Amino acid sequence: MDGTTPAIAVSGLHKSFGRTHALDGLDLTVTRGEIHGFLGPNGSGKTTTIRVLLGLLKADSGTARLLGGDPWTDVASLHRRLAYVPGDVNLWPNLSGGEVIDLLGRLRGGLDTRRRDDLVDRFDLDPRKKGRTYSKGNRQKVAIIAALASNVDLLLLDEPTAGLDPLMEATFRRTIEEERKEGRTVLLSSHILAEVEALCDRVSIIRNGKTVETGTLAELRHLTRTSITAELAGPADGIAALANVHDLKVEGSKVRFDVETAALDDALRHLTSVGVRSLVSQPPTLEELFLRHYTEETARANGKATTS
Amino acid sequence: MTTTVERVQSTRDIESTLTGFGTLLRFALRRERIRIPVWIAALTLLTLGTVAGFPDLYPTAESRQSRASLMDSPAATAMSGPGFGLDDYTFGAMLANEMIGFLAIFVALMSVLMVSRHTRHEEEQGRAELIRAGIVGRHASLTATLAVTMLTNVLLAVVLTVVIAGLGIETITWGGTALFAASLAMVGVVFAAASAVSAQVFEHGRAASGMAGALIGIAYALRAAGDMGNPALSWLSPIGWAQRTKSYVDGTALPLLLGLVVAGALVAVAFSLSTRRDVGAGLRQSQPGAAGASDALSTPLGFALRLHRGAVIGWTSAMFLFGAMYGSLASEVETFVEDNPAMQEFVQRMGSASFTQSWLASIMSMLAMVCSVFGVLAIVRMRTEETSGRAEPVLSTALTRPKWVTGHLAVALGGGAVVMLSAGLGLGLSAMASTGDSALLSDLLGAALAYIPAVWLATGLALTLFGLLPGAVHAAWVVLGYGLFIGMLGPLLQLPGWLTNLSPFSHVPQLPAVDVEFTPLVLLTAVAAGLVMLGFGALRQRDLESV
Numbered sequence: 106m107d108g109t110t111p112a113i114a115v116s117g118l119h120k121s122f123g124r125t126h127a128l129d130g131l132d133l134t135v136t137r138g139e140i141h142g143f144l145g146p147n148g149s150g151k152t153t154t155i156r157v158l159l160g161l162l163k164a165d166s167g168t169a170r171l172l173g174g175d176p177w178t179d180v181a182s183l184h185r186r187l188a189y190v191p192g193d194v195n196l197w198p199n200l201s202g203g204e205v206i207d208l209l210g211r212l213r214g215g216l217d218t219r220r221r222d223d224l225v226d227r228f229d230l231d232p233r234k235k236g237r238t239y240s241k242g243n244r245q246k247v248a249i250i251a252a253l254a255s256n257v258d259l260l261l262l263d264e265p266t267a268g269l270d271p272l273m274e275a276t277f278r279r280t281i282e283e284e285r286k287e288g289r290t291v292l293l294s295s296h297i298l299a300e301v302e303a304l305c306d307r308v309s310i311i312r313n314g315k316t317v318e319t320g321t322l323a324e325l326r327h328l329t330r331t332s333i334t335a336e337l338a339g340p341a342d343g344i345a346a347l348a349n350v351h352d353l354k355v356e357g358s359k360v361r362f363d364v365e366t367a368a369l370d371d372a373l374r375h376l377t378s379v380g381v382r383s384l385v386s387q388p389p390t391l392e393e394l395f396l397r398h399y400t401e402e403t404a405r406a407n408g409k410a411t412t413s
Numbered sequence: 414m415t416t417t418v419e420r421v422q423s424t425r426d427i428e429s430t431l432t433g434f435g436t437l438l439r440f441a442l443r444r445e446r447i448r449i450p451v452w453i454a455a456l457t458l459l460t461l462g463t464v465a466g467f468p469d470l471y472p473t474a475e476s477r478q479s480r481a482s483l484m485d486s487p488a489a490t491a492m493s494g495p496g497f498g499l500d501d502y503t504f505g506a507m508l509a510n511e512m513i514g515f516l517a518i519f520v521a522l523m524s525v526l527m528v529s530r531h532t533r534h535e536e537e538q539g540r541a542e543l544i545r546a547g548i549v550g551r552h553a554s555l556t557a558t559l560a561v562t563m564l565t566n567v568l569l570a571v572v573l574t575v576v577i578a579g580l581g582i583e584t585i586t587w588g589g590t591a592l593f594a595a596s597l598a599m600v601g602v603v604f605a606a607a608s609a610v611s612a613q614v615f616e617h618g619r620a621a622s623g624m625a626g627a628l629i630g631i632a633y634a635l636r637a638a639g640d641m642g643n644p645a646l647s648w649l650s651p652i653g654w655a656q657r658t659k660s661y662v663d664g665t666a667l668p669l670l671l672g673l674v675v676a677g678a679l680v681a682v683a684f685s686l687s688t689r690r691d692v693g694a695g696l697r698q699s700q701p702g703a704a705g706a707s708d709a710l711s712t713p714l715g716f717a718l719r720l721h722r723g724a725v726i727g728w729t730s731a732m733f734l735f736g737a738m739y740g741s742l743a744s745e746v747e748t749f750v751e752d753n754p755a756m757q758e759f760v761q762r763m764g765s766a767s768f769t770q771s772w773l774a775s776i777m778s779m780l781a782m783v784c785s786v787f788g789v790l791a792i793v794r795m796r797t798e799e800t801s802g803r804a805e806p807v808l809s810t811a812l813t814r815p816k817w818v819t820g821h822l823a824v825a826l827g828g829g830a831v832v833m834l835s836a837g838l839g840l841g842l843s844a845m846a847s848t849g850d851s852a853l854l855s856d857l858l859g860a861a862l863a864y865i866p867a868v869w870l871a872t873g874l875a876l877t878l879f880g881l882l883p884g885a886v887h888a889a890w891v892v893l894g895y896g897l898f899i900g901m902l903g904p905l906l907q908l909p910g911w912l913t914n915l916s917p918f919s920h921v922p923q924l925p926a927v928d929v930e931f932t933p934l935v936l937l938t939a940v941a942a943g944l945v946m947l948g949f950g951a952l953r954q955r956d957l958e959s960v
Contacts, residue, residue, distance in 0.1 A: 162956045184809060184811045189806060195803050198537070199722075204706040209807065211706070212716075232705065237616075238699060261809075
């Protein structure tokens with residue numbers, strides 16, 4: 106297997122549970138060495154995708170390749186090369202955190218004890234406590250340490266920082282940065298947008314089991330709107346007639362509108378032709394970007410309901 | 414001003430511990446809306462099916478008396494009951510004598526499971542926190558749980574009375590049936606209260622229901638000991654009290670009163686213990702564990718062993734004690750026979766030694782059924798690992814599903830064998846000590862060995878269900894219930910051979926009373942192996958189900 110095979114190559118993946126279509130033709134490509142953000146609203150199929158990649162679920166149709174292998178048939182050989190952090194960690198009540206870390210690491214094929222001790226230190230975990238006595242954040246730390254203490258090619262992280270305090274989240278980010286430098290590939294499902302922005306090279310947004318957008322964050326930003334607030338020298342005529350301008354508000358010489366980033370140039374040219382006294386331009390925040398993608402379907406459904 | 418505040422405060426104290434009781438009661442009833450009717454229907458139909466056959470099976474007084482003479486034996490006394498009304502063995506006396514013990518086990522089980530499901534298991538899952546965070550008094554949850562369980566027992570008694578007395582069979586009177594059914598409900602209520610105490614003491618739901626389950630076993634063995642020897646022992650057992658209402662013979666409700674008093678005391682203990690601990694915690698604080706895993710833990714088998722360790726140790730020691738309790742009665746068998754002129758003729762033909770042996774053989778078969786619970790539980794445990802999401806990180810390592818299952822299965826089968834042998838050892842040692850016959854030890858160990866394939870078959874069936882129909886893994890309990898039914902009521906009902914043969918336990922030679930036959934043992938092992946293979950194959954193909 107050469108280095109150019111993608112770490113994860115999924116196309117047209119379908120998976121139903123009874124009448125629920127959890128995955129409805131999902132595509133996902135993660136290239137080697139990248140940190141790939143895997144985003145989508147709750148219940149959009151992120152965990153199902155990861156479970157298919159882990160060979161825990163068998164896909165109904167479509168292809169899924171992981172590190173050049175088949176996730177359903179090559180379980181043992183693939184799992185030696187990957188580590189997984191579930192979003193909801195449930196520990197055994199009678200095993201200590203340290204025991205779980207060692208157990209999972211050794212079952213994976215061995216763990217680096219120096220790295221383990223370093224991580225236990227870094228994440229400030231008491232490894233002697235028993236499963237039930239850990240808080241949610243501490244249970245999460247156990248799973249993170251168990252995954253990161255092994256020397257693997259690929260990390261599948263399903264909302265790994267849910268429940269971590271901001272300090273630990275920062276530690277997590279630093280650690281993942283180091284993993285990137287080591288050349289590891291990471292698939293990171295997360296709802297924490299600051300984390301995604303700080304870490305991810307590329308992101309895929311899925312909704313209702315389908316991929317709706319893939320690209321770098323810069324590319325995704327490009328698809329969205331910039332909001333402009335300006336005070337003009339003359340009357341604000343003609344702005345409404347411009348293509349791709351939305352939510353225009355005019356108060357005397359003051360205007361406020363959103364413009365699709367692709368049409369920003371035209372809009373600014375029009376403003377300067379009138380004369381600009383002051384201008385505030387706000388690039389879309391990540392929140393806005395995601396909210397738009399997450400809610401588009403709902404908006405469309407509502408629109409349909411009102412027109413019909 | 415101050416007085417108003419005080420008054421508000423004190424009314425609040427009284428109200429507050431039970432605030433939310435009504436809501437929680439309806440909530441618990443909703444959660445049990447399938448289980449309650451199923452339990453009641455199953456127990457009622459079972460009783461109905463048995464009783465309805467009586468007039469055809471035992472049409473004459475002579476036929477009933479010949480059944481009575483069979484019941485006047487040590488084996489029947491140990492398995493069923495003390496034999497009230499054997500002189501005039503009416504249908505009513507037959508029903509009470511031969512069925513109360515059997516039904517009491519299931520009523521107790523129903524109550525124990527229901528209470529622990531709503532108490533310790535809820536705390537363990539963290540769901541209790543969600544409830545207690547609402548406007549809910551400290552005692553509301555436990556009170557609602559006990560109320561639902563008691564309500565279920567009362568409902569069972571009413572349904573049972575109406576259906577069984579409604580048959581209109583001679584001597585199965587309304588009054589007698591009401592007493593019979595109330596006795597069973599009393600057993601349920603006492604065990605519900607005992608389970609409520611056990612739920613306070615143990616931190617893990619499994620340990621709590623395990624302890625309550627062991628109490629059922631102890632109650633059954635105590636009454637067997639009392640019925641065969643010192644009658645005082647029977648008065649220590651709720652099942653013994655139920656039998657001592659002598660329903661249909663010369664009925665008395667006094668034992669019911671005793672049951673209610675004991676249940677009330679146990680409930681008081683449970684409430685008082687519950688105020689001395691935190692939600693989710695046991696009475697003992699949990700101790701810190703090791704900072705890292707030992708080498709032994711890091712193998713699939715070692716890992717499985719660690720998860721089942723408590724169960725293996727608990728079951729091995731409980732079954733040893735259970736066996737030993739029965740073994741100590743072995744010498745009573747001879748005394749029993751000496752006191753019974755009808756039996757003596759029998760003994761002269763067979764020799765008293767073989768009489769003791771056939772008694773031990775029937776005890777052994779009952780012990781084997783109890784031991785097979787361990788194997789089924791071990792497979793059910795694997796299902797719990799799956800649905801709780803704990804299997805997921807493990808199966809995301811290089812550990813493949815077949816290896817994961819092999820670890821657990823090895824513990825289920827190996828542990829099942831150990832538990833069975835431990836029961837045999839307990840029975841053997843104690844029978845040897847009680848009768849002075851040293852050959853009994855090796856005989857009974859051999860008998861225990863012979864039951865291992867049947868124990869494995871139950872485990873294998875559970876594994877097949879786990880692979881093919883994981884949601885229905887609990888259906889494996891039907892095999893054990895059926896085995897117990899055939900073992901305890903089969904002869905009474907004179908069931909056709911094929912029905913008896915459906916129980917795996919019917920195929921095991923009745924050691925030490927007869928010579929060993931290897932063919933059925935090999936066949937049972939082969940069927941168990943086939944079931945295991947089927948389960949393995951199915952498990953490789955299916956989705957892992959986690960929430």
